Amino acid sequence: xxxxxxxxxxxxxxxxxxxxxxxxxxxxxxxxxxxxxxxxxxxxxxxxxxxxxxxxxxxxxxxxxxxxxxxxxxxxxxxxxxxxxxxxxxxxxxxxxxxxxxxxxxxxxxxx
Amino acid sequence: xxxxxxxxxxxxxxxxxxxxxxxxxxxxxxxxxxxxxxxxxxxxxxxxxxxxxxxxxxxxxxxxxxxxxxxxxxxxxxxxxxxxxxxxxxxxxxxxxxxxxxxxxxxxxxxxxx
Numbered sequence: 001x002x003x004x005x006x007x008x009x010x011x012x013x014x015x016x017x018x019x020x021x022x023x024x025x026x027x028x029x030x031x032x033x034x035x036x037x038x039x040x041x042x043x044x045x046x047x048x049x050x051x052x053x054x055x056x057x058x059x060x061x062x063x064x065x066x067x068x069x070x071x072x073x074x075x076x077x078x079x080x081x082x083x084x085x086x087x088x089x090x091x092x093x094x095x096x097x098x099x100x101x102x103x104x105x106x107x108x109x110x111x112x
Numbered sequence: 113x114x115x116x117x118x119x120x121x122x123x124x125x126x127x128x129x130x131x132x133x134x135x136x137x138x139x140x141x142x143x144x145x146x147x148x149x150x151x152x153x154x155x156x157x158x159x160x161x162x163x164x165x166x167x168x169x170x171x172x173x174x175x176x177x178x179x180x181x182x183x184x185x186x187x188x189x190x191x192x193x194x195x196x197x198x199x200x201x202x203x204x205x206x207x208x209x210x211x212x213x214x215x216x217x218x219x220x221x222x223x224x225x226x
Contacts, residue, residue: 032213043116043202043217044155089154098143098206098213099170102154 012109019077021106023090026071032093034100035064035075039086047075047088077108085110113138116218118203124224125193133188133221135203142208144186145170145215146178148199155202161186162208193225 013019025033031052036044050057050064050073057064063076073090087107091100116137125131135144142163147155147170157170161180175197177189186205190197200222204215 034214036217041220043204043219046214046216049214091154093213098215099145099157099160100155100213100215102156104152104154 009104010107010109012111013080014111015080015082017080019075019080019084019108021075021077021088021108023073023075023103024071025073025090025092027092027101028068028071030092033064033066033073034091034093035062035073036089036091036102037084037086038089038105044089080108080110082110082112084108115139116203116205116216118201118218118221120221121219122222124226125190126226127194129193130189130191131193131223132190133201133203133223135186135188135205135218136184137203137205137216138184139205139207139216140183141205141216142183143206143215144180145204146176146186146188147202147204148172148197149202149220150199158188158201193223195225197223198225199223 034049035047037047038044048059048064055066061078065074087105089102089105091102119134145160146158149155156172158176159178161167164183167178179187200220202220203218206215
């Protein structure tokens with residue numbers, strides 16, 4: 001079936017650098033995408049979302065880019081901090097009842 | 113607001129035992145979801161509910177049952193636990209509406225089946 005996947009399982013960046021986490025999706029009918037952050041021992045926490053009628057959305061230190069042509073989603077974190085260390089998931093809306101399909105996750109490690 | 117809460121936080125079962133996981137939300141959300149998360153995998157939807165008294169199957173419903181007798185509560189039951197059900201279980205909720213499909217998650221229940 002169609003699914004959401006990630007290119008890199010682990011990403012290591014230095015504190016202060018920018019991070020880019022990528023996600024590939026295969027369901028061309030998906031119209032809504034979300035990035036979640038999950039810290040160890042906690043539930044996923046909403047970071048930012050984007051609808052398919054947009055190609056960029058910015059939040060506080062985070063930006064999501066959507067490229068529908070190649071079905072690619074990315075999360076950019078500016079000036080990465082130690083508190084950003086976590087697993088990041090992308091998810092897509094699969095239609096009715098707002099069911100979400102999640103990718104396998106990318107672990108972001110911030111080094112000092 | 114407490115948001116989404118889950119009880120218990122941890123549980124160890126023997127094969128064949130039964131148990132119920134409780135999810136509660138105080139945000140008056142219509143939609144509620146149960147997911148399981150296994151190592152190296154994303155969250156997979158077990159069952160969901162679009163309102164009080166309604167439930168539906170998700171991606172991996174076998175071996176689980178659910179009930180939504182009250183709007184604020186969503187129960188996940190394991191009638192005869194199996195080692196394959198060892199996992200971390202997350203509950204989520206969201207309001208009905210079209211502006212956002214964001215789901216809000218609880219802290220999780222870590223279940224081990226021996």
